[in-house]
Amino acid sequence: MKTSSHLESPLQTIKHPLLTAKKIQLQVKRDDLLHPSVQGNKWRKLKYNLIALKRQQSQCLLTFGGAFSNHLYATAMASKLFHIPAHFIVRGPHLDLSNPTIRFAKACKVNLHPVTRIEYRQRHDVHYLEQLKHQFPSAFIIPEGGSNQFALQGCKELAQSLPPSDYLCCAVGSGGTLAGILQGVHKTTKVLGFAVLKNAEYLNGEVTTLNPSALELTNWQILTEFHGGGYGKFSTSLWDFCQTMKRDHHLPLEPIYTGKMMYGLWQMIEQDQFPQHSRIIAIHTGGLQGLDGLRYRRLI
Known part of the structure; x- marks a missing residue:
């Protein structure tokens, strides 16, 4: 299976008086430009899952x-x-067919299986996954978030595609992107993960479970104070920051993942938490389709 015909995504240098004053170089890895729809870390995560699916001769995927x-x-x-035929176990219990994400999935002809929130909580349970394997015997199962x-x-x-830097930053939801980055980044680069949900200290364990070698590494940290109120929540000031970055720097952001990371990073730069002449790369992990959902729910 040919998994990509796209060139590597570009690096965008951000120019701003604050960065000049602090003597900081800030670049953004624009993985949101990898593909119009399969963009950012979602493509990075799916690529080798789809290759494995084909190698195992699975007839469909389930996630x-x-x-x-x-x-x-x-x-x-x-x-x-x-x-590739696809089945989605969707946290429900009902599907809102006017939801733009659901409408898009229906247009792609995937099979949507809404379940109660109680059943959805079993998505990591071994016995529940065995039941799904019996129900969908030819399916290749990909976990929530693809991690x-x-x-x-x-x-x-992704990490190996980047030039040398002193700091590498990314948003953290499930820990998979950060765990993978740690396998490819140079040990002299400090990796900062910005947790997008509350009470996220457990994500350290998620990262080390996915990547046990991270237990021996001292060049990474998950920052838990920039969640903006919790997953899916955000302040007016955060949304204003996202709009400013788009207007002044042509950098589109959503306030759920990359927007939180960039806003947190900006505050850290303002507070002199980076030495002068630091080279920082922030990864834009995509997710811009989420803006349609926020508009649909009249949150922006």
Whole structure:
């Protein structure tokens, strides 16, 4: 299976008086430009999962997601592009067919299976997964968010594609992107993960479970104070920052993942938490389709 015909995504240098004053070089890895629909870390995670699916001669894929999930959106497009039938266990219990993410998935001809929130909580349970294997015997199962060992290979490639830097920053939801980056980044680069949900200290364990070698590494840290109120929540000041970055720097952001990371990073620069002459690369992990969902819910 040919998994990509796209060139590597570009690096955008941000020019701003604050950065000049602090003597900081800030670049953004624009993985949101990898593909119009299968973009960012979702493509990085899906790439080797789809290769494994073909190698195992699975006839379809099965995965999990919320009704506004970036993973659902990206995997639906991948299903269409590569002609792989797909089944989604969707946190429900009902599907809102006016939801733009659900409408897109339906247009891609994927099969949506809404379940109660109680059932959805079993998505990591071994016995529940065995039941799904019996129900969908030819399916290749990809976990929620796409984070597994196959995903790490794609995120490792992302790190290896970057020029040298002192700091590398990314948003953290499930830990898969960060775990993969740690496999490919130079040990002298400090990796900063910005947790997008509350009470996220457990993510350290998620990262080391996915990538046990991270236990021995001292060049990474998950920052838990920039969640903006919790997953899916954001302040007016955060949204204003996102709009300013788009207007002044042509950098589109959403306030759920990359926007939180960039806003947190900006505050750290203002507070002199980086030495002068630091080279910082921030990874834009995509997810811009989420803006349609926020508009649909009248949150922006």
